[in-house]
Amino acid sequence: GDSVTQMEGPVTLSEEAFLTINCTYTATGYPSLFWYVQYPGEGLQLLLKATKADDKGSNKGFEATYRKETTSFHLEKGSVQVSDSAVYFCALSDPLNYGGSQGNLIFGKGTKLSVKP
């Protein structure tokens, strides 16, 4: 079945450091890919998304490129801030996921990022 694997956390960085959170996926069809962010005590918010191969999603300085050849969607940011401290989830939506809701999001386990001043 479809699945998402993202790097284990927690990740601790100093302010202005470069961030990469790896995400790879397995899917039956041609999924859409998402990064969601969860700030402490809150629900999930969409950070960025890409719907087809080679698309780049970007928002708030974060970027991720849909790489079909490597089945990856790594999240990057050139200079993190303390306010970026949160849990980041990679997710996919596969319209050919006949095993469940075709609208379902399949999530990775999340990566906790802590940014120190």
Next chain:
Amino acid sequence: IAGITQAPTSQILAAGRRMTLRCTQDMRHNAMYWYRQDLGLGLRLIHYSNTAGTTGKGEVPDGYSVSRANTDDFPLTLASAVPSQTSVYFCASSVYSGRGTDTQYFGPGTRLTVL
């Protein structure tokens, strides 16, 4: 515009009791979802509804039931709570077109503790 609201915010419940978690959205999305979030396991789908009047089972449906009488509301019921249902529960909604989901919008969550 409130988006998605969930109630209660948190609840402590005795094992064996019945509990309904409420979820309401005002975005007129046709699809709604219930997830549970557990440390180290990410989010797992409990039940979903692609349109009012229809529901389906997700990855972890046992011990839970849902109904979708109208577009806006999607309550989740635990008929007889057990400690393994201690979790944070998130409701979400999206536009569903039959070709996969558009962006899902999440509520603030309900923290449930079953003793």
